Amino acid sequence: MNILVTGGAGYIGSHAVRKLHAAGHSPVVLDNLSYGHRGAVPNNVPFYQVDLKETDRIEKILREHRIDAVMHFAALISVGESVRQPLLYYRNNTAGAASLLEAMERVGVKRFVFSSTAATYGEPEETPIFETTKQQPINPYGRSKWFVEQILRDIVATDSKFGFVVFRYFNVAGASDEGDLGEDHQPETHLIPLVLFAAMGKRNNITVFGTDYPTPDGTCIRDYVHVNDLVAAHILGIETLSEGDARFYNLGIGRGYSVREILDTAKKVTGKEIPTVFGSRREGDPARLFANSDKVQKELGWQPQHTDIEEVIASAWQWHTAHPNGYKNS
Ligand SMILES: NC(=O)c1ccc[n+]([C@@H]2O[C@H](COP(=O)([O-])OP(=O)(O)OC[C@H]3O[C@@H](n4cnc5c(N)ncnc54)[C@H](O)[C@@H]3O)[C@@H](O)[C@H]2O)c1
Numbered sequence: 001m002n003i004l005v006t007g008g009a010g011y012i013g014s015h016a017v018r019k020l021h022a023a024g025h026s027p028v029v030l031d032n033l034s035y036g037h038r039g040a041v042p043n044n045v046p047f048y049q050v051d052l053k054e055t056d057r058i059e060k061i062l063r064e065h066r067i068d069a070v071m072h073f074a075a076l077i078s079v080g081e082s083v084r085q086p087l088l089y090y091r092n093n094t095a096g097a098a099s100l101l102e103a104m105e106r107v108g109v110k111r112f113v114f115s116s117t118a119a120t121y122g123e124p125e126e127t128p129i130f131e132t133t134k135q136q137p138i139n140p141y142g143r144s145k146w147f148v149e150q151i152l153r154d155i156v157a158t159d160s161k162f163g164f165v166v167f168r169y170f171n172v173a174g175a176s177d178e179g180d181l182g183e184d185h186q187p188e189t190h191l192i193p194l195v196l197f198a199a200m201g202k203r204n205n206i207t208v209f210g211t212d213y214p215t216p217d218g219t220c221i222r223d224y225v226h227v228n229d230l231v232a233a234h235i236l237g238i239e240t241l242s243e244g245d246a247r248f249y250n251l252g253i254g255r256g257y258s259v260r261e262i263l264d265t266a267k268k269v270t271g272k273e274i275p276t277v278f279g280s281r282r283e284g285d286p287a288r289l290f291a292n293s294d295k296v297q298k299e300l301g302w303q304p305q306h307t308d309i310e311e312v313i314a315s316a317w318q319w320h321t322a323h324p325n326g327y328k329n330s
Contacts, residue, residue: 002026003238004067004109006052006100007074008045009036011183012115012172016071016231017045018181023235028065030058031074037327040181052096058103069111069238070104072097075145078189079119082141093144098151105159111241112152112164113234118223118252118289120146120168128292131168131248138284149248156246163245165237170223170252170291172230174312175319182319183227184326191262192224192313196320199272206274208259210281215288219259223252223290226306226315236300252291253304261309269313 003020007013008029013036020027021042029041032051041047046065050057052074061067075093076082082089097114104112119142120135137143152164173192175182183193198206211218230251237247257265267274296302306312 001068001238002028002065004028004030004062004065004070006030006070006072007036007115009033009038009040009047010073011185012227012230013071013073014040014181015176015227016073016234017041018176019228019231019235021045026065028061028067030061035076035185037184039327040184052092053099055099055103058100059106062103062107062109067107067109069113069241070100070109071113071234071238072100073115075115077141077185078187079139079141080189082144083139086140089140089144090147093141094147094151097148101151101155110159110162110243111238112162113238113241114148114152114164114166116145116149116166116168117142118168118170118250118291120149123284123286124289127288128254128290129250130292131250131295153246156244161243163241163243165241165245165247165249167230167233167237167249167251169230170225170250170289172227173224174226174228174306174315176228177315179318179322182316182323184323186326191222191259192266192316193320195262195266195274196270196313196317198274199266199270200320200324202324204275205277206263207277207279208263209279209285211278213281213287215258217258217260220285221256221258221288221290223254223256224309224312225252225304226312229253229304229306233296233300233302236302240300247299249296249300250291250293251296252293253307254291254293255307256288256290257309262313265310265313269310269317
């Protein structure tokens with residue numbers, strides 16, 4: 001299939017491009033490089049520095065490359081920034097997706113895979129989180145994604161030939177097996193890279209927010225899914241997508257690790273001390289967030305390969321030690 005990968009110069013999108021290629025598909029990348037890295041996209045993959053809001057230019061790309069399906073990763077991803085600048089998030093993530101979908105409608109591209117997030121569940125009423133767990137996002141980032149889910153439901157209700165898969169990711173971590181693609185977010189907000197930066201001396205310490213949660217060691221528990229496992233689910237999703245599909249799947253491994261477990265494992269993997277500061281809880285941080293991922297396992301036959309957190313952290317460590325400044329001088 002010819003597949004347009006939006007956000008293909010970003011962390012997850014670049015891994016998707018590689019795996020799509022390996023699976024015999026032809027990816028085409030669209031990214032405005034607001035956060036992505038040109039160096040994360042191989043030279044033999046068509047690349048367009050285009051913004052999601054440029055509907056006409058996207059239409060042209062869809063026609064020119066006879067695109068069969070779209071994998072939509074492009075988005076702004078910082079919860080804190082979304083609270084400070086909600087309109088930026090609704091414009092980029094929600095209106096941006098609508099613009100992309102409009103270009104697809106003009107050309108007749110009917111297959112869509114969307115990166116949604118566990119943030120659409122907010123502070124869930126139950127854990128593990130099922131796809132049927134009530135969605136009540138608590139910040140503009142989560143809502144900007146939740147709105148796109150609603151837009152997709154509305155499209156499929158009026159166009160029986162359209163089909164989509166929504167994946168709601170938990171915490172994505174790890175890097176490519178070759179160690180040449182990895183996480184390079186600026187600023188970085190995710191726990192595993194931040195812990196590894198502390199191990200490398202790139203930051204002075206790591207703050208643990210809350211040690212009095214009702215969990216075995218008092219710190220928050222989260223579900224970490226390896227980026228290549230996540231991408232494998234997308235390929236299964238797009239290859240099995242049919243007209244009229246409106247599918248929603250959680251993507252997590254179905255178990256959580258605590259912040260302390262991440263710190264202890266990172267210490268073991270890196271062999272370095274990780275200077276730690278213990279702070280108080282942050283607002284809106286639930287004690288436990290982990291997925292029930294039975295649905296994606298049953299329906300798509302997805303089986304995560306990297307469920308051992310040590311392996312996930314080792315994979316991220318390989319990338320960070322080889323690229324201490326990310327893509328800048330790699
Ligand atoms: N990383 C995670 O743990 C995680 C968790 C849940 C959901 N997600 C979702 O996965 C997707 C990818 O996340 P990531 O971690 O790879 O982020 P990333 O920032 O590395 O990649 C996003 C890419 O989208 C591009 N982009 C943003 N806005 C754009 C626009 N208007 N037009 C064109 N390109 C634009 C950026 O330049 C960047 O390359 C996002 O949709 C995010 O919401 C990620």
